[in-house]
Amino acid sequence: MAEKASGGVQSVERAFELLELITNAGGEVTLSELSSFTSLPLPTIHRLLRTLVSLGYVRQLANRRYSLGPRLIRLGEVANKQLGSLARPHLKKLVETLGESANMAVLDSEMVVYIAQVPSPHSMRMFTEVGRRAHTHDTGVGKAILAQLEDDTVRDIVTRAGMPTPTEMSIGNISDLMLELKNIRERGYSIDEQEQEIGVRCFAMAVPDAPTPMAISVSGPVSRVDDAFAKRAVPLLQSAAEQISAQLNAAAAS
Template sequence: MAEKASGGVQSVERAFELLELITKAGGQVTLSELSSFTTLPLPTIHRLLRTLVSLGYVRQLPNRRYSLGPSLIRLGEVANKQLGTLARPYLKELVDTLGESANMALLDSDMVVYVAQVPSPHSMRMFTEVGRRAHTHDTGVGKAILAQLEPETVRSIVTSAGMPTPTPKSISSLKDLEAELARIRERGYSIDEEEQELGVRCFAMAVPDAPTPMAVSVSGPTTRVDSAFAERAVPLLREAAERISKELNAAA
């Protein structure tokens, strides 16, 4: 507790509090808005923002609003790579056992970004490039993540990103999505039923107690990824998600 009372550590905590508040506000805030979100004195907020701007972690826009800065992108890219490295052994176990491609993705603003993949050994397989961004409403990982969030957060994400329909089976309305998320919460996993690509089915599960919303999945052609496959895959997905969660929290 002595360390927490020191000025340096307290300043770091306060700086990260401001970054988190800007993030929760959608990436842009005014000084007065920040002041209303926190108990920090206005001069302290202004001093911290000035420091964060000088380091590139915050930008001041022409309209005087503050937004997250470009230096955070570099940190995020490195963090994503580390998450991918951590998850890869568990994804490989899924592929070795099930024979289909395995992925991990996390929520990035109003989209999901894939941070790790181990491809299937089959010549006909599902391949997703690491770093690819995708919508939440029509992907297995996206729906698994949305099912863990509050309804107002889901509405905000979908309103911001939109709901394109890449296939005739894609969910196209918030009402249908909310019904689907209720089913996911009840059974504990999500299914992309040819919603991203015709002929491809995906089973996904959220990583519990993760520091940021994330999910793991297995996917492949519907001819191989069927109900019998699901009976084998779902328990293994749950085990992988729990093991990833345990390792993430042990490293925290």
């Protein structure tokens, strides 16, 4: 029988630790880098990697580096669909109350991926396709997620992804981004101030204590999504984020 740790199977815990370390490193590492990230003995790391490679959850590249394997893609897609299904009733309630589109996104390596949306009933509205990947530094959900992370992690994410500026309002350097994240942490929510698309404003909030970094948002044309809208939207976003968090944690504990 496998040795157990903290009520779990130790070898399984160690395997997931390696997967998370590879993920945090940007999806690709050397054996020596993994060894420096963990206290696990090198033979143990090597044995676990061989098992993960044989199962398709890790790949060994031609340059002898290790990367996340293709079998994780399907797991991630199914998990995202389930998260989206859980969040959709809360997004629907936001749309019914506020009249603007609501979204949910999760951090996927150095980008955010939208996993759920309920569109506004207005003909002129913000629309984001579920499954779309976007940068973190110029989206409301992305900045809300970044504000929950350590500064070094933020720098690593945006350095790997780059900081394109789709509009003249977009943040284009790390110093300005760090200042923006400080403001977000103080007020508790983020604003996409026409940074993705001119004429579109978005208010977003991270889901607290989530198993993976995620955020929800409401967005629409600046003519409707103004300061008065923000006063109504922010408390509702906070309530929805807390309810989603409670559901996720209840599901994890069951």
